[in-house]
Amino acid sequence: MKKKVTLDSIEKRGFTSYEEEVAYVHKQMQDGLLTPMKSSATNDRYPPLYLKYWMTTEEKQDYSDELNHLHYALDPTYYLSHQKEYEKVRSFVLALQQYLSRPHQKGKVSAREGAYEIFGYEKVFDENKHLLAHLGLSLEDLDFYETVEPIAYYTNGLFQNALIVENSSPYFTIRDLLLHHQTTFLGESFDTIIYGAGHRIESTLKEAKLSFLPYDLEKCRFYYCGDIDYEGLSIFDNARKLLPMKPFDAMYRLMLDHATNRKLTLMKEKQTQPSDDVYTCFAPDLRSRMQEVLKSGYYIPQEMINRRDLEDAS
Structure with missing residues (x-):
């Protein structure tokens, strides 16, 4: 379908220069979208452009x-x-x-x-x-x-105290320590480690409920630890609504201790904000320290803690 357009209407696109306008018109002509009406006059600039064109418009298909x-x-x-x-x-x-x-x-x-x-x-x-x-x-x-990503977890068979971590590095570290018969981490005993996989936490927990059918989930205590940023807290916020769990305060506290007097990385912009009451899940001293870091615009990754920290604290 074709319709008549004038050079004046084309110029309303707001070109920054005449050269840009010429380049646009020539490209539209090359693509077959504009055809000059050669019976019309040209403007008085160089290179000249016709004052009127046929514009090819896409005909709407009615389905x-x-x-x-x-x-x-x-x-x-x-x-x-x-x-x-x-x-x-x-x-x-x-x-x-x-x-x-x-x-x-x-x-x-x-x-x-x-x-x-x-x-x-x-x-x-x-x-x-x-x-x-x-x-x-x-x-x-x-x-x-519907299928979800398979859950990554390790348990020594007791399934009474489970730690869910946001990121893969702490998952592999703690799994390896459990395989080497370490069961106490920062003063807390754990027999199971679960990889929460960040924002996949919902599908992770759905899969966990099926994977752990032989066990009584109500008899297991679940703990969680992730990055200290708004996104990490939002992930925990969603997780605790799907399955009763507590934050692993000792690990969060050690992350904050390690961050003291260290240069931190700025938080990514436009992060999902957790609900206000998520902070009440943490011990009061921990809560205030976390909020101080967050308000400053920085974040603390879970990788702030490494294998040596967990081995030394066992």
């Missing part, structure tokens, strides 16, 4: 009829009013329609297995989080189940 004839299990309501979004996922929707319209084996499969069967690509649901919801479906409706 209403197609959407209204989708499989009865697919609700077209959302995409009828968001057709640009539909255009991006159209091939997936049509593949899903074909899948629902043909006989297929019954029985549960994982979301990625199901995605491969439908689309020939296993990560479609991962990369298009709202695809099914916008069609009024869920994974369960398709007999698919």
Whole structure:
């Protein structure tokens, strides 16, 4: 579809120089988006530009009829009013329609297995989080189940005191010490170490509940330690709402002790803020020291503590 545009309307884009304007017009002409109306005059500048052009505009495709004839299990309501979004996922929707319209084996499969069967690509649901919801479906409706990253943990078999750590380095350090029969860390006994994996903590804890089915979770005491920054505290804040746990104060205290008189790194900007009551989980002296560091704009990584600190304190 074409429409007439004037050079005056093009100039309203706010070019910083005439050279920039000329370069823009020539590029649009090269791409076939602008065609000069040679019957119009040119301006009186050099190099000259025509005063009027034909502009090629993308014609909007109306998918209403197609959407209204989708499989009865697919609700077209959302995409009828968001057709640009539909255009991006159209091939997936049509593949899903074909899948629902043909006989297929019954029985549960994982979301990625199901995605491969439908689309020939296993990560479609991962990369298009709202695809099914916008069609009024869920994974369960398709007999698919969601999978999470496998949990990394080690236990000596007792599973009475478990420490969850945010980062991988302390996880591997403490696991190795447990394998070498050390059970006391900074004055506290632990028989299990769990890698929380940062913001994956929700899926980690869901997986933990399945992995530890032989044990009685209510009889186990859970402790947590992560980075001292707003993000790290937010992760702990979310974790304690999913599974009762306490912060491992002794490890946080040692992190703060090591940070004294050391040059710290500035915290990353725009971090997720934890709820205010998360600070009440910590001992009063620890709470004030942590808040002082946070207000200064710095952070203390969990790696502030190393293997030697944990061995010496055992």
